[in-house]
Amino acid sequence: MESVEATPVNPSGESGTGKASTKSTSPRWRYTLAVLVIALVVLIPVFVTVMLAFRPQLQSRSHSFFTLENFSYVFSQTQVLTWLRNSLTVTLATVLVAILVAAPAGYVLSRSRSKAVSGYALLLFIAQSFPQIVSIVPLFVLFAKFNLDDNLLGLAIVYVSMTISVATWMMAAYYDSIPVALEEASWIDGCSLFGGFVRIVLRNSLPGLLSTAIFAFLLAWSDFLIAVVFLRSDTHFTLPIGLQTFFATNSTEWGYVMAASVIVMVPPIIVFSFLHRYFSVGGIGGALAGH
Amino acid sequence: MTSTRAGSSNVLSGLSRARKGVGLGGRSDRPPRPPRRFSNRSITLALLVAPSVFLVVLIYGYPAIYSVFQSVHNGNLVNPGAYVGLQNFQAALHNPAFWQAVRFTVVFCLVGVFGSWVVGLALALLLRKRMHAPGFFKTLLLLPWVVPVVVTSTSWNWLVATPTSPVPRIAQDLGFGQLLFLDSPGLAKIIVCVYKVWLSFPFMMLMASSALAAIEEDLYEAARVDGANGWQLFRRITLPMIARSTYISWILMFIFCIGDFQSIYLLTGGGPVGSTNTLVVLAYETVFGNFQTGPGLAIAVMMTLVSVLVAVVLYRRIRKVEIS
Numbered sequence: 158m159e160s161v162e163a164t165p166v167n168p169s170g171e172s173g174t175g176k177a178s179t180k181s182t183s184p185r186w187r188y189t190l191a192v193l194v195i196a197l198v199v200l201i202p203v204f205v206t207v208m209l210a211f212r213p214q215l216q217s218r219s220h221s222f223f224t225l226e227n228f229s230y231v232f233s234q235t236q237v238l239t240w241l242r243n244s245l246t247v248t249l250a251t252v253l254v255a256i257l258v259a260a261p262a263g264y265v266l267s268r269s270r271s272k273a274v275s276g277y278a279l280l281l282f283i284a285q286s287f288p289q290i291v292s293i294v295p296l297f298v299l300f301a302k303f304n305l306d307d308n309l310l311g312l313a314i315v316y317v318s319m320t321i322s323v324a325t326w327m328m329a330a331y332y333d334s335i336p337v338a339l340e341e342a343s344w345i346d347g348c349s350l351f352g353g354f355v356r357i358v359l360r361n362s363l364p365g366l367l368s369t370a371i372f373a374f375l376l377a378w379s380d381f382l383i384a385v386v387f388l389r390s391d392t393h394f395t396l397p398i399g400l401q402t403f404f405a406t407n408s409t410e411w412g413y414v415m416a417a418s419v420i421v422m423v424p425p426i427i428v429f430s431f432l433h434r435y436f437s438v439g440g441i442g443g444a445l446a447g448h
Numbered sequence: 449m450t451s452t453r454a455g456s457s458n459v460l461s462g463l464s465r466a467r468k469g470v471g472l473g474g475r476s477d478r479p480p481r482p483p484r485r486f487s488n489r490s491i492t493l494a495l496l497v498a499p500s501v502f503l504v505v506l507i508y509g510y511p512a513i514y515s516v517f518q519s520v521h522n523g524n525l526v527n528p529g530a531y532v533g534l535q536n537f538q539a540a541l542h543n544p545a546f547w548q549a550v551r552f553t554v555v556f557c558l559v560g561v562f563g564s565w566v567v568g569l570a571l572a573l574l575l576r577k578r579m580h581a582p583g584f585f586k587t588l589l590l591l592p593w594v595v596p597v598v599v600t601s602t603s604w605n606w607l608v609a610t611p612t613s614p615v616p617r618i619a620q621d622l623g624f625g626q627l628l629f630l631d632s633p634g635l636a637k638i639i640v641c642v643y644k645v646w647l648s649f650p651f652m653m654l655m656a657s658s659a660l661a662a663i664e665e666d667l668y669e670a671a672r673v674d675g676a677n678g679w680q681l682f683r684r685i686t687l688p689m690i691a692r693s694t695y696i697s698w699i700l701m702f703i704f705c706i707g708d709f710q711s712i713y714l715l716t717g718g719g720p721v722g723s724t725n726t727l728v729v730l731a732y733e734t735v736f737g738n739f740q741t742g743p744g745l746a747i748a749v750m751m752t753l754v755s756v757l758v759a760v761v762l763y764r765r766i767r768k769v770e771i772s
Contacts, residue, residue, distance in 0.1 A: 188574065191574065299514075397598040426595065430587065437658060
């Protein structure tokens with residue numbers, strides 16, 4: 158699609174003068190420039206974070222514009238590495254379990270149109286429209302009984318259930334693009350329903366799985382509300398909570414705050430920049446409209 | 449390897465659309481060919497959804513019941529307390545802070561949904577124009593949504609919070625006088641709404657992009673031949689063709705906005721003097737700030753009822769939205 162657009166056919170042919178050819182390319186530069194300007198303005202808050210993270214503190218003697226001092230302070234004097242490890246652990250666990258739960262559920266949502274499944278679709282939708290605040294207090298009380306509060310496992314359980322609706326819709330949307338004929342063929346060859354799902358559908362769903370994984374990653378990595386309610390001991394903090402403590406104790410030390418912020422935002426940006434081409438939320442609409 | 453798989457399944461996607469009615473379920477046009485033992489099918493399907501049903505019940509069902517229970521008691525996080533009837537609800541409904549939060553929740557949701565939709569759609573349309581590296585710019589513009597809120601709320605704070613921050617200084621240089629963006633109720637509300645639009649437009653842009661990509665270019669060609677101008681093309685072709693996707697993105701964004709806690713709490717903490725409290729922030733503050741579990745959960749239960757009711761009513765209408 159894009160490659161077709163990238164080589165516009167000039168109806169006037171090669172006979173056009175240099176002036177004519179600049180005329181046909183200039184709107185392209187104009188649009189590029191417009192988007193570039195918009196992106197620069199929109200991303201000011203992101204640039205500011207990076208800029209302040211690498212800028213020397215105001216009272217520091219160094220006159221350079223670039224320093225790694227903030228980072229060396231943050232890594233050596235705070236528990237950022239512990240928090241980073243906690244965040245990675247919780248997030249990866251969430252991603253794995255969310256996929257294990259949503260991948261089969263999405264298959265049912267995609268392939269079955271029975272009354273029970275419509276009810277399940279509605280249940281998912283209602284769950285998604287529940288504000289987290291109403292769940293968080295009871296869960297805190299419940300999890301405290303099992304020592305799952307102030308615990309990364311407890312956190313991951315809540316994150317998985319928070320992702321479950323959207324993750325299931327995303328998987329269902331992807332399965333919708335895989336022809337049922339493929340499974341039907343496998344059934345004729347003697348595959349069970351489950352066998353057909355695993356061997357035929359799941360094996361062809363890598364982009365859908367990655368898309369769901371990215372979504373779960375972003376949600377678990379960025380969560381603040383659940384973590385701030387659940388976690389108390391600073392060795393169990395995830396990065397977003399760790400960042401807040403920082404803010405409170407070093408409120409004027411923007412360099413440190415921003416250096417820690419950069420550490421918080423780098424993993425999702427890395428994940429997203431490598432995998433963004435698989436990421437698609439557009440299909441959710443189809444999955445929602447189907448029932 | 450991965451890209452070949454992605455490519456092949458995309459090619460197949462058109463095929464499946466035509467066959468979409470042919471599923472495993474009971475009400476398709478043509479009876480499907482199920483695996484040999486028919487009863488196994490429903491058992492397998494049930495087992496496939498079982499884990500997610502279990503989680504939904506555990507994380508949403510149980511808490512819902514518990515919250516309703518606690519909202520009619522005067523207990524705290526440790527002790528259930530005594531039954532007090534609807535006192536907590538009455539107290540909330542007579543509290544001016546509650547109604548202030550209701551008003552701001554409505555404004556916040558309306559601006560969040562439609563503001564981010566307008567910006568997202570405009571950018572999605574712009575990115576369809578012929579330009580260099582559209583994919584790169586699309587990824588860049590998704591960053592406000594990808595970067596965690598804890599980070600961006602910090603940098604927004606740095607940009608606007610104190611009188612010596614860059615934005616107030618620029619405003620002063622432009623002759624607006626000294627504006628205290630997060631210390632005056634009106635301005636704080638505006639900043640919170642702008643921040644929410646900034647956070648949410650990428651999601652709307654993604655939804656709009658994929659809907660726009662599905663419109664066939666022939667439609668525009670035909671309309672252009674008939675002499676339609678740009679606005680008419682947008683009004684009569686683009687908008688109707690993306691109507692359903694637009695509607696669904698509004699519903700989802702409404703859900704995201706009404707339940708949003710962290711973007712407000714981290715930017716203003718609900719202040720100044722409660723002016724940027726939404727119901728979620730107010731409920732959180734009542735439970736964890738004032739340790740009034742009952743009254744806080746009464747607020748949470750009421751807003752959950754409204755959220756679920758509105759969402760389900762809108763959801764029921766999805767299929768009625770015309771694609772024309």
